[in-house]
Amino acid sequence: EAQVTQNPRYLITVTGKKLTVTCSQNMNHEYMSWYRQDPGLGLRQIYYSMNVEVTDKGDVPEGYKVSRKEKRNFPLILESPSPNQTSLYFCASSRAPEQFFGPGTRLTVL
Amino acid sequence: GIQVEQSPPDLILQEGANSTLRCNFSDSVNNLQWFHQNPWGQLINLFYIPSGTKQNGRLSATTVATERYSLLYISSSQTTDSGVYFCAVRFSGGYNKLIFGAGTRLAVHP
Numbered sequence: 001e002a003q004v005t006q007n008p009r010y011l012i013t014v015t016g017k018k019l020t021v022t023c024s025q026n027m028n029h030e031y032m033s034w035y036r037q038d039p040g041l042g043l044r045q046i047y048y049s050m051n052v053e054v055t056d057k058g059d060v061p062e063g064y065k066v067s068r069k070e071k072r073n074f075p076l077i078l079e080s081p082s083p084n085q086t087s088l089y090f091c092a093s094s095r096a097p098e099q100f101f102g103p104g105t106r107l108t109v110l
Numbered sequence: 111g112i113q114v115e116q117s118p119p120d121l122i123l124q125e126g127a128n129s130t131l132r133c134n135f136s137d138s139v140n141n142l143q144w145f146h147q148n149p150w151g152q153l154i155n156l157f158y159i160p161s162g163t164k165q166n167g168r169l170s171a172t173t174v175a176t177e178r179y180s181l182l183y184i185s186s187s188q189t190t191d192s193g194v195y196f197c198a199v200r201f202s203g204g205y206n207k208l209i210f211g212a213g214t215r216l217a218v219h220p
Binding site for chain 2: 033042043045048058059088090092097098099100101103104106
């Protein structure tokens with residue numbers, strides 16, 4: 001089944017404790033991206049990747065890192081999480097122009 | 111600036127009723143997608159519809175690209191249709207980023 005998977009689905013952590021949210025797709029898509037969803041602000045793009053080893057900032061990249069060492073994986077790294085990064089995170093992949101989203105990761109930073 | 115506006119913001123229906131959700135966008139697009147976010151937060155692809163009309167069961171969508179709007183029709187609504195419906199577009203000339211509207215929150219009561 002063609003899909004985008006994310007792990008973990010739910011995470012509660014504390015300020016400053018590094019964490020990684022994994023994203024994987026099995027559709028051989030070149031383009032992948034991360035979004036965050038916040039009440040009243042909708043979904044906003046954090047980072048995107050056009051292909052392996054090619055990444056770039058989206059609208060809200062501060063406090064996040066990404067890497068794209070393989071086509072199928074695009075992890076989101078929070079080196080020192082803060083409470084304002086509490087949000088619902090979505091990974092997406094695309095063979096332009098249609099995008100497909102993962103199930104979401106609900107992150108709470110205390 | 112670039113805008114995606116959805117209406118109405120909230121909608122309450124009795125089971126079995128029909129409804130129309132609207133998405134207006136401020137510039138020409140080469141991608142328009144409708145999503146349903148269910149109560150668990152998952153984003154479900156409904157339609158990829160940069161132009162024309164598509165139907166999938168009780169749902170159908172029409173995009174009139176020249177007039178910069180799209181409509182999502184829900185017929186014979188069911189309680190499982192409840193959630194938030196998002197329109198998202200990629201503007202022509204932009205890179206592969208979807209810009210989301212604020213959504214229409216639908217509640218279907220039995």
